[in-house]
Amino acid sequence: xxxxxxxxxxxxITPRALxxxxxxxxxxxxxxxxxKVRASVTDSASKLAIEVSGPLAxxxxxxxxxLPLTQRLELVRSELAAKVTALSGxxxxxxxxxxxxxxIKKEGRVK
Numbered sequence: 001x002x003x004x005x006x007x008x009x010x011x012x013i014t015p016r017a018l019x020x021x022x023x024x025x026x027x028x029x030x031x032x033x034x035x036k037v038r039a040s041v042t043d044s045a046s047k048l049a050i051e052v053s054g055p056l057a058x059x060x061x062x063x064x065x066x067l068p069l070t071q072r073l074e075l076v077r078s079e080l081a082a083k084v085t086a087l088s089g090x091x092x093x094x095x096x097x098x099x100x101x102x103x104i105k106k107e108g109r110v111k
Contacts, residue, residue: 013090015041015043020039021087022039022080022084025087026039026052026054026076026080027054029080029083030056030076031056031057031103031105032054032057037052037054038052039051039052040052047090047091047093048084048091048093050080050081050094050096051096052080052097052098053098053099053100054100055103056072056073056099056101056103057104058102058105059104059105060104073097073099076097078095080092080095080097081095
């Protein structure tokens with residue numbers, strides 16, 4: 001059996017791939033589509049600084065919410081950093097999150 005240590009070479013994640021990874025994770029956490037999310041990643045000595053902007057999916061007015069908006073955004077920010085670190089293998093040192101709009105989640109019809 002060949003182990004990884006026996007194979008010569010290196011592995012590298014391109015800046016574009018990191019940017020798309022961050023955008024995909026952010027879109028999932030914000031409850032929106034990836035095409036509405038903008039991500040910027042700065043890599044310095046394998047430590048990442050992340051900036052994300054996009055809309056946040058919110059419950060319709062009058063519906064009970066479980067977390068205040070500020071707590072929810074803090075949760076999104078920390079989960080984003082944790083997931084990016086887990087998937088990329090690089091430490092996230094800063095995460096900036098800008099919400100550009102609120103998207104009202106529409107409930108689907110029961111069939």
